[in-house]
Amino acid sequence: MNQLFPMKQVLGFVFSLLLTTVALAVYFLDMSFAAGMTILLVTAFIQAGLQLVVFMHAGETKDKGAIYTNVFYGLIIALVTVFGTLLAMIWDM
Amino acid sequence: MDFFDRFAVPHPSIAIYASMAAIGLTVIAVIAGLTYFKKWGYLWREWLTTVDHKRIGIMYLLSALLMLFRGGVDAIMMRAQLAVPENTLLDAQHYNEIFTTHGIVMILFMAMPFIMFFMNFVVPLQIGARDVAFPRLNALSFWLFFMGAMLFNISFVVGGSPDAGWTSYFPLAGNEFSESVGTNYYMIAIQIAGIGTLMTGINFITTILKMRAPGMTLMKMPMFTWSALIANVIIVFAFPVLAVLLAMGTLDRQFGTHFFTMDNGGMDMLWANIFWVWGHPEVYILILPAFGIYSEVISTFARRNLYGYKSMVGSMVIISLLSFLVWAHHFFTMGQGALTNSIFSITTMAIAVPTGVKIFNWLLTLRKGKIVFTTPMLYSMLFIPLFTLGGVTGVMLAMSAADYQYHNTMFLVAHFHNVIIPGVVYAMLAGLHYYWPKMFGFMLNEKIGKWTAWLLSIGFIFAFMPMYVSGLDGQARRMYTYSEASGFSLMNMISFVGAAIMAIGFVLIVYNIYYSTRYESRDISNDPWDARTLEWSTHTPVPEYNFAILPDVRSNEALWDAKKNGHVLFKGDYEKIHMPNNSGIPFIMSCIFFVWGFSFIFSLWIPVIVTTIGIFVCMALRSFEQDHGRYITVKEIEETETNLRGA
Ligand code: HEM
Numbered sequence: 223m224n225q226l227f228p229m230k231q232v233l234g235f236v237f238s239l240l241l242t243t244v245a246l247a248v249y250f251l252d253m254s255f256a257a258g259m260t261i262l263l264v265t266a267f268i269q270a271g272l273q274l275v276v277f278m279h280a281g282e283t284k285d286k287g288a289i290y291t292n293v294f295y296g297l298i299i300a301l302v303t304v305f306g307t308l309l310a311m312i313w314d315m
Numbered sequence: 316m317d318f319f320d321r322f323a324v325p326h327p328s329i330a331i332y333a334s335m336a337a338i339g340l341t342v343i344a345v346i347a348g349l350t351y352f353k354k355w356g357y358l359w360r361e362w363l364t365t366v367d368h369k370r371i372g373i374m375y376l377l378s379a380l381l382m383l384f385r386g387g388v389d390a391i392m393m394r395a396q397l398a399v400p401e402n403t404l405l406d407a408q409h410y411n412e413i414f415t416t417h418g419i420v421m422i423l424f425m426a427m428p429f430i431m432f433f434m435n436f437v438v439p440l441q442i443g444a445r446d447v448a449f450p451r452l453n454a455l456s457f458w459l460f461f462m463g464a465m466l467f468n469i470s471f472v473v474g475g476s477p478d479a480g481w482t483s484y485f486p487l488a489g490n491e492f493s494e495s496v497g498t499n500y501y502m503i504a505i506q507i508a509g510i511g512t513l514m515t516g517i518n519f520i521t522t523i524l525k526m527r528a529p530g531m532t533l534m535k536m537p538m539f540t541w542s543a544l545i546a547n548v549i550i551v552f553a554f555p556v557l558a559v560l561l562a563m564g565t566l567d568r569q570f571g572t573h574f575f576t577m578d579n580g581g582m583d584m585l586w587a588n589i590f591w592v593w594g595h596p597e598v599y600i601l602i603l604p605a606f607g608i609y610s611e612v613i614s615t616f617a618r619r620n621l622y623g624y625k626s627m628v629g630s631m632v633i634i635s636l637l638s639f640l641v642w643a644h645h646f647f648t649m650g651q652g653a654l655t656n657s658i659f660s661i662t663t664m665a666i667a668v669p670t671g672v673k674i675f676n677w678l679l680t681l682r683k684g685k686i687v688f689t690t691p692m693l694y695s696m697l698f699i700p701l702f703t704l705g706g707v708t709g710v711m712l713a714m715s716a717a718d719y720q721y722h723n724t725m726f727l728v729a730h731f732h733n734v735i736i737p738g739v740v741y742a743m744l745a746g747l748h749y750y751w752p753k754m755f756g757f758m759l760n761e762k763i764g765k766w767t768a769w770l771l772s773i774g775f776i777f778a779f780m781p782m783y784v785s786g787l788d789g790q791a792r793r794m795y796t797y798s799e800a801s802g803f804s805l806m807n808m809i810s811f812v813g814a815a816i817m818a819i820g821f822v823l824i825v826y827n828i829y830y831s832t833r834y835e836s837r838d839i840s841n842d843p844w845d846a847r848t849l850e851w852s853t854h855t856p857v858p859e860y861n862f863a864i865l866p867d868v869r870s871n872e873a874l875w876d877a878k879k880n881g882h883v884l885f886k887g888d889y890e891k892i893h894m895p896n897n898s899g900i901p902f903i904m905s906c907i908f909f910v911w912g913f914s915f916i917f918s919l920w921i922p923v924i925v926t927t928i929g930i931f932v933c934m935a936l937r938s939f940e941q942d943h944g945r946y947i948t949v950k951e952i953e954e955t956e957t958n959l960r961g962a
């Protein structure tokens with residue numbers, strides 16, 4: 223029974239619904255722009271990670287190393303791009 | 316009539332009407348020819364539906380050569396216009412359209428497919444595989460690229476070409492300043508071709524990581540395969556940025572959003588920013604496989620192994636990361652502060668270090684080598700000094716304070732041609748001569764080949780060195796004329812002469828293909844250059860399954876081991892071979908994409924909806940199709956092998 227019931231997936235699903243609710247709350251509750259954005263960003267990243275690991279089985283094959291290297295490389299490039307853009311277009315204008 | 320007005324060219328001239336007639340006649344001639352010689356079936360069976368990486372590669376090559384001439388004609392027109400001051404050969408609008416088209420065609424529709432040709436033709440052979448990981452996706456990549464390119468190419472006879480530069484900066488590219496559909500062509504055609512490129516990226520990373528011959532660890536891969544791997548990694552990370560950028564541009568132009576407008580909270584500079592987030596990695600997507608080809612050619616014709624294999628790989632990995640950290644060097648003058656500019660100056664100069672490592676490795680490979688001066692080697696030898704010059708001027712441009720003087724002048728134009736022509740184009744031509752016998756079973760004529768290399772180089776020096784001078788004197792780029800008093804006349808005249816010499820060089824390439832097809836010997840071995848890597852270990856012409864028995868690899872020069880050290884490449888007996896089936900879906904789907912793109916450009920929404928459905932239907936068909944490929948029996952393999960060996 224234990225093996226058959228996909229506990230991890232069900233919990234993951236509940237958790238991802240929870241994250242969605244929290245993100246949605248930003249729209250309905252009255253809060254500052256900064257607070258709202260922070261909540262959105264944090265929930266978005268956790269959500270993406272959750273989907274990758276739980277539902278897209280990132281860590282379950284022997285390609286694990288390649289997959290995580292890829293994800294981290296992508297993350298680094300994305301962060302560099304975003305912060306570089308902010309620097310060039312806004313902070314240092 | 317109102318409906319058809321939109322397809323008219325906004326700024327017509329005799330040349331454009333002549334091109335319309337020429338395009339019409341060519342299409343009729345091709346259709347008539349195919350019908351007369353009853354070649355439709357052949358074309359469909361052998362080419363349009365093929366999933367064979369070698370044939371797809373050859374189609375990339377043909378497209379690239381075609382586009383080389385399209386872009387080349389544009390170039391010669393621009394140089395002719397600038398040859399003398401106050402010239403009226405072209406007016407400002409035509410000049411704008413031509414330099415825009417030239418840039419896009421050369422980078423996206425000439426250099427890119429040329430690279431794709433090499434990756435397609437060479438990588439599976441070099442790693443001892445029978446095809447790429449996803450052969451049908453590969454066909455789709457090619458046809459999407461091809462349809463994107465063709466869509467872009469009809470712009471100048473239907474609706475008008477884009478005229479905001481290949482960088483298409485907003486606000487110039489916005490509706491306010493670019494009213495015609497030209498810039499819509501830019502957004503949509505490049506989008507379609509870009510989707511194809513992204514798929515190629517995924518396809519080749521998988522191929523290289525998963526399908527190498529037994530024994531070929533990552534560090535035993537030939538250098539070209541390494542360079543292709545790294546270039547594809549850059550593609551996968553850079554091209555999504557382009558896709559998003561073009562989508563945002565489309566939304567701004569056709570759906571009234573305000574990403575890049577100057578009012579309503581838009582930010583026009585953001586376009587330039589995101590463009591170069593893709594654009595700088597893009598130049599490395601072009602140059603790294605070119606470096607890979609030079610590595611193969613130089614070690615083959617220096618008759619020794621490549622010096623510093625590990626540092627070659629390491630420098631490419633570093634370049635792939637650094638290429639994402641330098642983009643702001645394209646707009647040092649846009650107004651950001653000294654801090655930002657200093658950061659990007661330093662990262663930019665840092666790229667010169669791994670690039671320098673590679674140059675020294677090639678030089679050290681030559682040292683103590685027994686150099687054989689074939690045409691590919693000649694191109695490589697011309698590449699080293701000329702490219703280094705381009706790298707040095709790149710470092711000059713990288714100094715942000717000094718860039719205020721160089722930016723947007725002919726100096727910049729000289730720089731990037733100085734890296735792209737000796738860097739990328741020479742590699743393509745070297746590779747073309749090098750791989751020609753493997754593709755077609757005869758060599759290209761060496762004498763004409765060497766003449767071409769020298770003509771191109773002399774022409775190159777005359778065409779581009781004067782631009783450094785006139786650029787420093789203040790001649791701006793993208794200006795359709797200049798006054799006598801500016802004093803730019805002499806330099807521009809020399810440039811024109813250089814461009815004309817280069818044009819002769821390019822015509823000689825075509826002549827060489829013609830001449831060699833007629834007169835060169837068909838009696839060549841599988842390994843005419845005495846090369847070192849696996850692609851030369853199979854037969855010429857390469858059978859569709861590439862290798863009857865998958866090779867066993869011990870080092871990064873498997874064939875050399877076999878020739879000199881008695882290593883046995885092909886062990887064991889023939890077994891039946893699993894091959895993919897041909898499919899018409901990639902071609903049909905890309906044709907639908909073409910119609911989709913065309914309708915989108917002219918905002919014809921009903922056909923857009925219909926074709927969108929068509930695209931999804933194609934994808935659904937593919938998803939529900941049961942196609943397990945087919946087997947080539949041992950008997951068939953035996954027959955093919957004896958035939959090829961006997962010949
Ligand atoms: C040592 C290596 C290199 C350095 C330091 C370098 C530096 C630069 C800089 C600073 C600019 C912008 C200058 C300005 O707008 O004022 C530039 C432009 C350009 N570079 Fe390079 N570069 C290098 C290699 C390459 C290579 C290998 C390629 C292509 C294969 C390339 C292609 C281009 C192109 C196409 C542009 C101009 C784009 C445009 O504005 O239309 N560069 N380079």
Ligand SMILES: [Cu+2]
Nearest residue numbers: 595642644645
């Ligand atoms: Cu750059």
